[in-house]
Amino acid sequence: MTAYDLPSDWPDASYSRFVDAAGLRWHVQVRGAGPDLLLLHGTGASSHSWVPMARLLEQDFRVIAPDLPGQGFTQLAPAEQCSLAGMSQAIGALMNELDANPVVIAGHSAGAAIAASLCLRGSLDPGAVVSINGAMLPFGRAAAPIFSKAAQLLSASPVFTQLVSLHAVPRKPVERMLRQTGSNTPAEMIRCYRELLGNSRHVAATLRMMANWDLAQLEANLDRLNPDLTLLVCDNDSVVVPAQGEELARRVPGSVLRRIEGLGHLGHEESPDWFAKQIGAVFQALGS
Structure with missing residues (x-):
């Protein structure tokens, strides 16, 4: 599979397009009309x-949802574009190419960190940022450099990436992995993660991003951080523990924390209605 081979049964493939920006060929889904909403995955x-x-x-x-560099069906980027700064700059260029000016940016997990970075660097100037189980604080601060070095070594090994990506990834291990995030992931999402994990x-x-x-x-x-920040936190999240959201709420002036029970790290996949309503409410508050 290359960066450009989108399976015909990929969810809502009719909204997919490929766009050249920042030296990369991006896969992005664009749908709807109205104010621009940018969604950044983890x-x-x-x-x-x-x-x-x-x-x-x-x-x-107008909902804009790109695949991050190298992930999904976007072209693999050099290492410097897989950093927080590099991804922020590249996504800014993609928004220029799409003539997009997001009024709200929603990011899940690491996508929330990219959303905040886009604003702090002046690449985009939304009215609000919505963090969904956002990973904006270093995990295990003292150990972070060690994990980063390990990821560097593994990402440089094509043999390793080919070994861990199996073209027919069994369903059960993927289900187990997703359950360990605290989420009860829908079948359509499980199928997509199996497809992705089979792509070296x-x-x-x-690994390059990590x-x-x-x-x-x-x-x-x-x-x-200038835009309004809303922190949406799932109580069953075992990846980014709810305490991180509470710490962010204390540290970012004017931020709002909203928690929901019974959902895990992939809560927006489990209960899309609740998260969509929260984003709608954030947008309505901008006009009040």
Whole structure:
């Protein structure tokens, strides 16, 4: 599978397009009409993660959901473009190419960190950022450099990425992995993750992103974040524990924290209605 081979049965493939920006060929799904809403997925996922929500949000927004560099069906980027700064710059260029000016940016997990970085760097100037189980603080601060170095070594090994990506990924291990996030993932989403995990390029890009991820500068500047910040936190999240959302709420002036019970790290895939309503409410508040 190349960066351009989109399966015909990929969720809502009719909304997919390929766009050249920042030296990359991007896969992006665009739907609806109205104010621009940018959706940024987390590490190891793709724009498929937003499809259940996007089907609801397209009634009120032009919804833009790209695959991050190398992940999903976007071209693999060099290491420097897989850093937080590099991805932010590249996504800014993609928005220019699409003539998009998002009024709200929603990011899941690492996508929330990219959303905040886009604003702090001045690449985009939305009215609000919505963080869904956002990973904006370094995990295990002391151990982070060790994990980064390990990811660098693994991402540089084509043999390793080919070994961990199997073209026919068994369903049960993927279901187990997703359950370990605290989520009860719908069948359509499980199918997509199986497809992605069978793609060595996607696996390599995920490792490359992890190898170049440094949240220290973002953490130091979060109190300068200008857009309204809404933190949506799932109580069953075992990847980004709810305490991180509580810490962010304390540290970012004027931020709003909303929690929901019974959902895990992929809560927006489990209960798209609730998250779509929260984004709609955030947008309505901008006009009040």
